[in-house]
Amino acid sequence: MFFLSKLLGQQVKDSRSQTVGTLDDIVVTIKRKYPSATKLVVKSGRQKMLLPWQLVRNFEESQTMLRLPAGELKAVEPEDGEIFLAGDILDKQIVDTEGHKLIRVNDLQLARANGSLRVVGVDISGGAIMRRLGLSRLAERLSRRVEPHLLDWKTVEPVSGGDTSGMKLQVTHDKLALLHPADIADIANELSPEDRVAVVEALEAEIAADTVEEMHPNFQATLLNDMDEKKAATILSNMDPDDAADLLADLPEEKAAALLSSMRMKEARDVKQLLSYEEDTAGGIMTTEFVSVPPGMTAGQAIGRLRELEPDAETIYYIYVVDDDGHLAGVISLRDLLLARRDQKVEEFMEHHLISIHADAKLEEVAQVVAKYNLLALPIIDEENILRGIVTVDDAIDIILPLTWKKRLPKIFG
Numbered sequence: 001m002f003f004l005s006k007l008l009g010q011q012v013k014d015s016r017s018q019t020v021g022t023l024d025d026i027v028v029t030i031k032r033k034y035p036s037a038t039k040l041v042v043k044s045g046r047q048k049m050l051l052p053w054q055l056v057r058n059f060e061e062s063q064t065m066l067r068l069p070a071g072e073l074k075a076v077e078p079e080d081g082e083i084f085l086a087g088d089i090l091d092k093q094i095v096d097t098e099g100h101k102l103i104r105v106n107d108l109q110l111a112r113a114n115g116s117l118r119v120v121g122v123d124i125s126g127g128a129i130m131r132r133l134g135l136s137r138l139a140e141r142l143s144r145r146v147e148p149h150l151l152d153w154k155t156v157e158p159v160s161g162g163d164t165s166g167m168k169l170q171v172t173h174d175k176l177a178l179l180h181p182a183d184i185a186d187i188a189n190e191l192s193p194e195d196r197v198a199v200v201e202a203l204e205a206e207i208a209a210d211t212v213e214e215m216h217p218n219f220q221a222t223l224l225n226d227m228d229e230k231k232a233a234t235i236l237s238n239m240d241p242d243d244a245a246d247l248l249a250d251l252p253e254e255k256a257a258a259l260l261s262s263m264r265m266k267e268a269r270d271v272k273q274l275l276s277y278e279e280d281t282a283g284g285i286m287t288t289e290f291v292s293v294p295p296g297m298t299a300g301q302a303i304g305r306l307r308e309l310e311p312d313a314e315t316i317y318y319i320y321v322v323d324d325d326g327h328l329a330g331v332i333s334l335r336d337l338l339l340a341r342r343d344q345k346v347e348e349f350m351e352h353h354l355i356s357i358h359a360d361a362k363l364e365e366v367a368q369v370v371a372k373y374n375l376l377a378l379p380i381i382d383e384e385n386i387l388r389g390i391v392t393v394d395d396a397i398d399i400i401l402p403l404t405w406k407k408r409l410p411k412i413f414g
Contacts, residue, residue, distance in 0.1 A: 002061055002117070004085055004108040005128065011063040012042045014070040023064060024048055025086040026110075027078060028119060033154050037110075037117040038082055040064070049075045059117065085119065094122070094156055094187075109150055122156060124187070125149035149186060155179060177207055185214035197226050200235075209238035212247075221250035224259070233262035241267065242287040242395070245274035273388070282366045283359035285399070286380045286389030292320045293346055295329055300342035302332075315392055317376050321350045326386040328356060328379055356381050359388050363399045370396040 010023045021044035028035035037053045051066070051073060058065040066073070083089065085108055092105050106128035109121035128149075155178050176184060176199070184203070188196045188211065200208050200223060212220055212235055224232045224247060236244045236259060248256040248271065260268050270288040277283025291309050293302045306316055319337060321330040330350035340349050356379040357369055370378050370393055377390045 001120075002110045003123065003128075004090065004110060006061055007110075008086060010061070012040070012066065013063060014066050014068060014073070015057070016069050017065075018070055020044065020066065020070050020073070021047075021049070025084045026117070027053075027082050027084055029079075029082050031081050032118070034113070034118040034120055035083075035153070036113070036119075039076065039078065041084070049073065050078065052076055053116070059112075094124070094151075119153050121150035121153055123150055149183075151179065151183065177203060181207060181210035182214045184211045185216075189216050189219060193222060193226055196223055201227060201231050205234045205238045208235045213239055213243050220247050225251055225255055229258060229262055233259050236271070237264040237267040240287055241270040241274055241289060242285060245271045246279075249275060249279065277359055280363055281359060282357050282361040282363070282378075282380045282391055283388065285363065285366070285395050286359070286391045287395075288389045290318075290320060290377070290379075290387075290390045291316055292322045292387065295321050295323065295345070295347035295350065297346050298342060299337055299340035299344050299346065299349075302337055302346055303342075306337070315377050315390070318379075318390075320379055320387055320390075321346055322387050328354070328381055328385055328387040330354060331379070354379065356387075357391075358383070366391055367396045367399045 004026065007023055007026070012020045012023055014020050021042040023040060024043035025041035026037050027039035027041065027050070029038050039050050039053055040056065042049050042051060055066045055068060055073070056064060057067045078084075089105055089108060094105060104124065105122050106125060107123035108119055109123060110117050111120045112118075155176075179187075184199075184207070188199055191199065196219065200211060203211060208231075212223065215223070224236070227235075236247070239247070244267070248259065251259070260272065263271065273288060274283070274286070277286075291306060293305055297305070302319060306319065317334050319332050319334070320328060321332065323329055330347070330352050331354045332346060332350045336349055336351075355369060355373050355375065357366060359380050359382055366378060369375070370391070375393065377392045378396070379387055380389045380391060382388055
């Protein structure tokens, strides 16, 4: 893999190893899904020469070797459907089809393919700018966010038209939805508030909900506050209840109440329950999305219930056993469930002595219990031992890690 910024300025030598000039640009044809190199621009002093890519004998990050001696090189002209990567693409904005500005192309990633060189990715990271300035090492000392942030080239495409001087790349809403929500969130974080709303509103509800969950906390509440109320309520209904509750807690009381009243009934009920707990308690960070079964249910029936509820459950590694009144009676692991006979009742193989914590417990206590007993999820009960929710280990980790570390952790559940 190569980055365009590191190729520009490299030595270009002829077949006799004599320096012809430096690489000034690479020309590609955009007729392919991943544009392939067709020409290279070699600069010598103030003169620039466009040479066919077929003259390249060897191409490395350190230098380019040509097949002919300098005296036999003949310049060519660009053809229709060709663009200059540095001149036409680098530093341009990626925009959506409705003209909302998204983000700047800071670098391009290229790869060898069948003897050619192809554009495979767009680097939108701030680290790319440091790389272009030759300050990668300094950036690594100052910040850890120097890794490339790549968008697959196939998710963007140049705007058609003969005039490339104003060329932009576009991400259609369809293609935007192909990106991971974390990538969409990173793009949205860079937008103006108006454009951020427009982009998120254009996404399907589930993708929009995942995107909002991945966005910087500073933008989440403002985004929901500025959005169409019905659309915002739909997004909240598709978010994890604990995340939706956190977001509503950051909104003005009147606005939060309006959104709650517009949410789907079940999701609104779960969120209201979570909002009743203090933010710095176990109840304030728990989720109500867990799987529970009655003690008299058979293993086969429990597996059926798991299949029924799994899409909404935060985790399926633990299945909690509750009586008819919701009292926590035990827990079974997914492994125990799969190994049990299908006709064996849950109460016969459930773990009776399980670890739980009260909804009013402080966050530090939650983190300590999860860490001490190596739990993937911790059941949260009220004063009557009724199961109210669970705190998953990733939420427990959030308690003790700073925000910059949290964003780097993979999602364990969901």
